[in-house]
Amino acid sequence: MIIKRILLSFVAAACLFFSLSAQERQAHNPIIYADVPDMSMVRVGNTYYMSSTTMHMSPGVPIMKSTDLINWRLVNYAYDTLANMDELNLTNGKSTYGRGSWASSMRYHGGTFYVSTFAQTTGKTYIYSTKDIEKGPWKAVSFRPSYHDHSLFFDDDGKVYLIYGSGKLWILELNDDLSGVKPGTEHVLIENASAPSGTIGLPAEGSQLFKVNSKYYLFNITWPKGGMRTVVIHRADKITGPYEGRVALQDRGIAQGGLINTPEGKWYAYMFRDNGAVGRVPYLTPVSWADGWPVLGVDGKVPETLDLPKSKGFIPGIVASDEFSRKKGDRDLPLVWQWNHNPDNHLWSLATRKGYLRLTTGRTDTSFLMARNTLTQRTIGPVCMGSTSLDVSNMKDGDFAGLGLLQKNYGLAGVKVNGDHKTIVMINAGTGMAVEVQSVPLTQKTVFLKAECNFIDKKDVADFFYSLDGKTWTPIGSQLKMTYTLPHFMGYRFALFNYGTKNIGGFADFDYFRVTDHVTK
Structure with a gap:
């Protein structure tokens, strides 16, 4: 009996040890406890890249890199200066707080990275492209107007689209060189994208479009009156529709984002949550598939832990100390600034x-x-x-x-x-x-x-x-x-x-x- 009790105690201790060890190996939400909103993400081979919003900051549209979806570090910006004008320069009593460039869309197509954004401050839409996302150089094109919360999309037939809008969602085709809109191609994609979530406070916006197994999936955020920030997904067999929609997630206001998959074939949704004064913080949730629809979360909830590597912290990848001493070849200012x-x-x-x-x-x-x-x-x-x-x-x-x-x-x-x-x-x-x-x-x-x-x-x-x-x-x-x-x-x-x-x-x-x-x- 004594030996049996000892063995049982040993087994219990071992189970506890391995359970704690597994927890230590797990990632935790939020994956970045800092202001990294409006994420857009791509995977190229085994490497993930993510863009985000920093609005009135310069340089702008930060680019982050990860090999595990959890540990991210800044590697570049899409632009040094958005434009030279009073609002962006803090001159003549003008500013652009809360404006500047907003939600970006990142794509990888034909060996080239594309990052698009839009700015109320200038009234323009911008598309930046590069073969080397970490070193550049970037090619920039811009055109009017400023297409709100758009999703840049390269289809299999070589056509390039923007999907944009709020509540009523529009689609348009771009010129082959992305220099502007192809005349006569703009039309309504979804008349009322907010409909699946009921009576609306904030209409559906934040579009991100994906193609999986020949079907098109359009992600949006909406905010029903008296409710919370909500993920709505619409699905279609053709990019022009017709689209059918459903509520995909309502959990603690975690919303706005899209899909990413791993080299091993696992799927995740990336989103963010309003988290008080620290800002809007990124979350990941597992995605399964049922009847051709992505199913976000576990029993409708975003889990606290993820079966991904543990975070090593946000220093020096997201923020970093600086002694202001520079060696030859160093950047004048590290990317955290x-x-x-x-x-x-x-x-x-x-x-x-x-x-x-x-x-x-x-x-x-x-x-x-x-x-x-x-x-x-x-x-x-x-x-x-x-x-x-x-x-x-x-x-x-x-x-x-x-x-x-x-x-x-x-x-x-x-x-x-x-x-x-x-x-x-x-x-x-x-x-x-x-x-x-x-x-x-x-x-x-x-x-x-x-x-x-x-x-x-x-x-x-x-x-x-x-x-x-x-x-x-x-x-x-x-x-x-x-x-x-x-x-x-x-x-x-x-x-x-x-x-x-x-x-x-x-x-x-x-x-x-x-x-x-x-x-x-």
């Missing part, structure tokens, strides 16, 4: 003072949100911390430089210069109005700044700190309640900034930016 709107490239440098990012003022501004040359990268969940070291010795009267959390309701910790005096200040715009909560005199040339973010269960709060030696940290100001706002339409971002309010020509030198996926205990 994006400017808030188009930068003025004459007013920033990594070469003037080696090992430092220098931001120089070239005009006067009245607010952080209208200041040019603010350098940003994503925050990540469930918690994260960003810190920097700032040399303020060459700032001028009226200058303000430091570390921010960028959104409409932003938070800032930085140094203000008033005459011969410098103060460390914390600005809290969590209520929608910017308030200088606290100021502390600064009598040395270097200050260290830190921001800690907590996105657990949509707590969405951030705290700022300063240090005079980089070791002992002191809280400053009040806790920022972070809010995802539609005017910006983007998760909070770490931001390095410097702007002048009285003079030009002052500069701030940032020694480093460091990001972690934990906060101070």
Whole structure:
């Protein structure tokens, strides 16, 4: 009996061990706990590529790469600058927050990668193409108008289409060189694509079209009144229809995306979910097939775990620390960085003072949100911390430089210069109005700044700190309640900034930016 009990205990322990080991090997949703919305995805051989939306950021349309659908890293952008205009340049009092370029469509056809997008700001549709998606170069064509939430599609007969619209979905054929619309080809594809989900608040949009086993499958998002973001799929034997539709998924608002398969023949749907202040975060769910329809999820739900490799984290693939030191051949700025709107490239440098990012003022501004040359990268969940070291010795009267959390309701910790005096200040715009909560005199040339973010269960709060030696940290100001706002339409971002309010020509030198996926205990 004793031996039997020992054996049973051993078996139970072994089962627990292997169960825990299996859990450790599993991926977890969301697959990226950061703002990566409007994904479009392709597989080429054993490699996956994904594009996303970053709207008013420059460069734009980020391209990510993975070999397992879980661990992604930035490898390129489709464009450096969308256009040269006041709204994109933050000049003459204009901005394009929440606009810029929206949902992209990625395709691979005939050995070439294609990424298309559209912009309300310019009123145009853009198609970028390259043989080498990681290195370029990109060829760009654009034409009017701006086709909303379109899906680029190459059919087997060589014809190229765009499917676009909201509620009423349209199809049109492109010229062979993709330079514009082939005249006389535009017509309604589905009169009311929202119909399967009932009474509508948000009409069906976010089109993504796929062809599987000679049938066409059109994915859309819709939002029934009193309900949640919903996946609707329409199916047809011909690209022009007729289409029949059904609700494919209603689970926690996880929606908008499409299909991807593995080299082994497994199918998944990629989508995203509104997740508070961190932004819109990507999810994967298994897909099975029944009666010629893709069946999303497990018993109608997106599972918490996936039979895919475990995530190795989002550092340095999605966000990364930067010591601002460069070797010959290095990029000036790693791909994790994006400017808030188009930068003025004459007013920033990594070469003037080696090992430092220098931001120089070239005009006067009245607010952080209208200041040019603010350098940003994503925050990540469930918690994260960003810190920097700032040399303020060459700032001028009226200058303000430091570390921010960028959104409409932003938070800032930085140094203000008033005459011969410098103060460390914390600005809290969590209520929608910017308030200088606290100021502390600064009598040395270097200050260290830190921001800690907590996105657990949509707590969405951030705290700022300063240090005079980089070791002992002191809280400053009040806790920022972070809010995802539609005017910006983007998760909070770490931001390095410097702007002048009285003079030009002052500069701030940032020694480093460091990001972690934990906060101070």
